[in-house]
Every structure is written in structure tokens, then in C-alpha cells.
């Protein structure tokens with residue numbers, strides 16, 4: 001059995017549609033976020049990501065009494081405790097007695113994106129990293145995100161920005177994301193999640209709303225957002241609500257993530273109508289670049305190749321003539337075959353244009369240059385990214401200018 005933390009148990013209950021009181025979520029043992037604080041050693045209670053193979057990473061809560069099961073065998077958590085994050089843990093496999101191993105990794109937003117439980121489509125790192133740098137996200141950025149979905153992008157924002165206000169209108173997804181953020185120590189840090197249809201009701205967070213925000217004397221939260229990320233089916237319906245909640249005296253960036261060009265069209269229309277500027281649409285296309293060595297060929301090689309073609313042609317003509325003659329004489333084979341050709345070059349019949357003896361890439365007997373080969377297929381298109389900026393208060397402030 002996989003180790004089942006309290007988090008996982010609550011998660012299962014949520015999946016079965018059971019109502020879990022918020023107090024229960026809040027009372028869960030809170031700890032510092034492993035997503036923002038790095039540590040060296042694996043400890044009891046840690047959230048660890050177990051790398052089994054590329055594309056197979058599992059999240060577990062380390063518990064000395066539990067084990068991590070794979071098809072190759074069982075890895076007791078107690079063998080992991082006290083080891084450095086990144087360590088390889090090996091066991092003897094059942095039956096064969098050979099070794100099987102996993103690596104225990106510290107959670108990062110990038111690894112979480114690869115291992116999280118999918119409740120929706122998610123934003124992957126090639127997009128999220130580009131969006132964050134385009135919107136100049138840093139330790140002073142205050143971000144509005146809708147919808148939260150599976151919380152993939154929320155984890156990346158949470159590591160970088162001052163404050164993240166994320167909104168989700170699906171009640172079960174809201175509860176699940178809230179639970180996950182709490183478990184990952186993000187609610188204590190800089191993340192607020194609110195149950196909200198942002199297209200209908202905008203972004204303002206008030207006392208009495210269903211939200212993880214806590215209130216002291218104030219009736220509503222001051223959002224003062226400087227960046228907005230909308231991953232919604234109809235972002236154009238949310239844009240007119242932004243004026244109330246974005247910073248007035250700073251350049252605010254917005255990015256809308258939409259899979260269809262028709263959505264981009266409607267979004268741009270709404271951005272223009274609501275006074276957003278510098279509108280630009282970007283598509284991220286991911287390709288693998290492979291570093292290879294290519295043989296450097298000289299003019300002499302090319303000439304030798306031409307001579308070789310000519311020689312082969314003449315040999316072919318001669319052979320054909322001999323065969324016709326043999327046929328006339330009623331023989332099956334010609335009396336004589338053309339004399340064998342000379343080797344192409346001194347380097348043992350090597351033909352630098354592909355035919356003949358194969359040469360291993362990098363063979364020190366030949367000259368090579370480093371080249372890049374790209375995959376012809378584009379794999380990672382997920383959505384179009386529409387960016388825009390807005391500066392609401394354009395008045396000159398002499399104190400700042402002086």
C-alpha cells in the first residue's frame with residue numbers, strides 16, 4: 001500500500017463527495033513550505049517526490065512506518081530518512097535478486113507539475129516560466145489567477161511572487177486546491193484561494209466570502225494586483241472587473257491562456273475596450289535540440305565523389321555491354337567483369353558523402369564540426385498566450401521624478 005497521509009485520506013473523502021469542514025483543513029498540522037524553503041535531508045513528515053522513471057514521479061509523505069511499493073519491489077521509507085535529497089535508494093528485486101532503485105527528490109513547482117493529481121488541464125513549465133518572465137514576476141509582484149484548476153501554475157507563482165490571489169468556481173476543486181495548498185504550507189506563506197465565479201462576481205474578497213483569507217479590522221482585502229493570469233474558457237467576461245482590483249500607479253500585466261484563436265480574438269476585443277495596451281499574442285512551440293558532430297568535407301572530397309560517380313557509370317555501361325554480348329553468344333555470364341575500382345580515398349574506401357564504409361561520429365581520423373539538429377515536429381503547443389499591459393493613473397508625480 002502506498003503511504004496514505006492525512007492529506008490523501010481527506011482527498012479521498014473529497015473525491016467521494018463528502019463534505020469536509022474548513023476547520024478540519026485549517027487544523028491540519030501546518031509546516032513551512034518545502035516548495036519555497038530548501039532543505040538537505042529527508043525527514044519524517046516531509047512531502048517527497050519519488051522519481052521512478054521519466055514521466056513516473058509519485059508524491060509521498062515520509063512516514064517511518066510506511067513503504068513505497070513499485071512493480072520492482074518495496075522501498076521502506078525508513079531507508080530514506082536521514083539521506084540527502086536526490087539520493088538513490090536501491091533494493092534487491094523480488095525473484096531475480098537484481099537491484100532496483102528510485103531517487104527521492106525535494107518538491108519543486110516544476111516536479112509538482114509533472115506529478116500532481118490532474119483535476120483539470122494544467123499549465124506546464126515551458127508556458128508558466130515564459131508567462132512569469134513576460135509579466136516581470138518577482139518578489140514584489142501581486143498576482144490574480146483564475147481559475148486555480150489543479151494548482152499547477154499556482155505553485156510556480158507562489159515560489160516567486162509576493163502574493164497570489166487565486167480563484168476557482170468549482171466547489172470540489174476549490175476544496176481540493178485549498179487542502180493541497182495548506183498541506184504544502186502555501187496558505188501560511190503567500191497564497192489566498194477564494195471560491196468565486198470571476199466572470200460573474202469579479203475579484204474583490206470581502207468578509208463572509210468563501211475564502212482562505214483571514215480578516216482583522218478590514219471588511220475587504222486590498223488586492224493591488226500588478227499581474228493577472230486568466231486560464232478560463234471566457235476570459236473576456238472577467239476583464240472588465242479588473243479595474244477595481246489592479247494597482248493604479250504601476251504598469252500591470254495581464255496574460256490570458258486560451259487554446260483557440262477565436263478566444264484570442266474575443267479577448268483582444270475586450271482588452272481594447274477596457275483600455276489595455278501593448279496587446280500581443282504569443283505561441284510557445286517546444287522542440288528538442290540535439291547537439292551532433294558533422295564531418296567537414298573538402299573540395300577534394302567533392303571532386304573525388306564526382307570522379308567516383310563517373311567511374312561507376314562507365315563500369316555500368318561496360319558491364320551492360322558485356323552482358324548483351326554474352327546473351328548473343330548464348331552464355332549466362334560475361335567472359336570477363338570490369339576490373340575492380342580503386343579505393344575512393346586513402347582512408348580505406350571511405351566515401352565522405354554517405355556511401356561506402358561507415359565512419360563513427362567523432363572518429364579522430366576525420367575533421368568534425370559541432371552542429372544542432374532540431375526535431376521537425378512541434379510537440380508542446382497547448383494554448384495561445386495573449387499579453388497586455390495597463391497603467392491606470394498616468395498623472396505625473398513630481399516627488400518621484402525629482
Ligand SMILES: C[S@@+](CC[C@H](N)C(=O)[O-])C[C@H]1O[C@@H](n2cnc3c(N)ncnc32)[C@H](O)[C@@H]1O
Nearest residue numbers: 120122123147149150151152153169197198199
Ligand atoms: C484549465 S483549468 C486551470 C488550470 C490551472 N491553470 C493549472 O495550471 O492547474 C481552468 C479552471 O478554471 C475554472 N473556471 C472556469 N471558469 C471560471 C470562472 N468563471 N471563475 C473561476 N474559475 C473558473 C475551472 O473550474 C477550472 O478548474
